[in-house]
Amino acid sequence: MPSSLSSQLTIPRILTASTVFCACIIVGLFTSTFFRILPSIGIVGVLLCGLLSFVLHGDSYTRSSKAVYLPFVLIYGIHAASGLLTSNANLREYERDIVLQLPFLALPIGFWLLPPISTRQLRLLWYLLILVTVISAAISTGNYLLHIDEINELYLRSKVMPTEPDHIRFSLIVTLAIAVGAVLLGQSKMEPRTRNLLRVAVIGLALYQHLLAVRSGLVTFYILGGIALLWLVFYRQQYKRATGLASILIVLPLFSYICFPTFRNKSANTREDVGRVEHTASANNYSLVGRVYSYKVALKVVEDNPWFGVGKADMEQELARHYKQEFPNIQPEAYILPHNQFLFTTVALGCVGVVLFIIGFYYPGITSGMRYAPLLLTQYIIVTISFLVEYTIETQIGIAFSLFFLLLALEGAKRENNESADKLWRPC
Numbered sequence: 001m002p003s004s005l006s007s008q009l010t011i012p013r014i015l016t017a018s019t020v021f022c023a024c025i026i027v028g029l030f031t032s033t034f035f036r037i038l039p040s041i042g043i044v045g046v047l048l049c050g051l052l053s054f055v056l057h058g059d060s061y062t063r064s065s066k067a068v069y070l071p072f073v074l075i076y077g078i079h080a081a082s083g084l085l086t087s088n089a090n091l092r093e094y095e096r097d098i099v100l101q102l103p104f105l106a107l108p109i110g111f112w113l114l115p116p117i118s119t120r121q122l123r124l125l126w127y128l129l130i131l132v133t134v135i136s137a138a139i140s141t142g143n144y145l146l147h148i149d150e151i152n153e154l155y156l157r158s159k160v161m162p163t164e165p166d167h168i169r170f171s172l173i174v175t176l177a178i179a180v181g182a183v184l185l186g187q188s189k190m191e192p193r194t195r196n197l198l199r200v201a202v203i204g205l206a207l208y209q210h211l212l213a214v215r216s217g218l219v220t221f222y223i224l225g226g227i228a229l230l231w232l233v234f235y236r237q238q239y240k241r242a243t244g245l246a247s248i249l250i251v252l253p254l255f256s257y258i259c260f261p262t263f264r265n266k267s268a269n270t271r272e273d274v275g276r277v278e279h280t281a282s283a284n285n286y287s288l289v290g291r292v293y294s295y296k297v298a299l300k301v302v303e304d305n306p307w308f309g310v311g312k313a314d315m316e317q318e319l320a321r322h323y324k325q326e327f328p329n330i331q332p333e334a335y336i337l338p339h340n341q342f343l344f345t346t347v348a349l350g351c352v353g354v355v356l357f358i359i360g361f362y363y364p365g366i367t368s369g370m371r372y373a374p375l376l377l378t379q380y381i382i383v384t385i386s387f388l389v390e391y392t393i394e395t396q397i398g399i400a401f402s403l404f405f406l407l408l409a410l411e412g413a414k415r416e417n418n419e420s421a422d423k424l425w426r427p428c
Helices: 002-008 011-028 038-060 071-085 088-100 103-113 119-146 148-157 167-187 192-212 215-235 239-259 261-275 280-284 287-304 312-326 341-367 374-389 396-411
Strands: none
Touching (some): 011 396, 038 103, 071 088, 071 341, 088 312, 119 148, 119 192, 148 261, 167 396, 192 239, 192 261, 215 374, 239 261, 261 287, 287 312, 341 396
């Protein structure tokens, strides 16, 4: 029976299925409001494909080192261990968190057990990311054009235009799609028509990022642009391209400020927001002020529970108690969780937990052994910057975005058995 099954479920067929499931995860990032289960289908599918390939064909290919994939599982482990600190009243919240964090268990094991996905399939997945990002950005832009005055006014009240997924995660996806397109244009041999379409997509998404005017997306965009500029100057010594990139990074915000009311209004809102940080009551109405005070409250909780935290399920109650004690001018409806993944993890899991989290999340990138991996580095930079201003991996979309594209870039480190048959650069 196993031999009969293995003859039907060959490695190429399993890899094709795994590529389809990966596509489900990518598309699922953009369908959270009307098809929320799609990323979960993709994650379970990748795990099943990995298990099938290992059981049926495990002797016919060499798996990557466990050190590249399994440290991610440590993150799931520390969330599971937090149940030891969870109060009985919040056990249901703990169970929800354990389910939410399951991708940190399923995806690394699935990718580790899989044979190398073909270079062609990898490239198609990255192209799919760009395509669905462009479509989502076009829909968002169309909605903006239909409600220009209303949406422009939202930006003066710390709100932004509707997007799918939510504007913070979407702005990070847009930055990643721009970076992927730029890397593929620099590395790939492609038909002139494909190259032109890709170039238009990158330019269009860069302009849309400024029309959307979400701070997280803009910060990641310009930090990556600055790193690319330094790389062109000091590593590649391509001064002409560096000059062109520097001109774009200078002209683009000036152009956006003149031409995009959303960008201009977000700038005015940010200046006003920053100017109110000293006024505690402003946390009730201003997002940046609210974040500052969320950090202060979180640090108070950490002082009381430095080593193992309070448990994620009990966080809200502990934070609310300190909000009430330290900042009575802030209304309960304005209480927010600390918008910093490292601080969030320290509150929930303590200093021990945040150290284990950092090891589990960054060790795979350090030990992957890839000398040239622009997509992996790009995703690590984007996610790390988002960690500084958001609790990125505490939502389904945030986890799927952060973890999946790291694993997809790590997939590029694997080498196909028929490397000579495909001399294209493996996206990594």
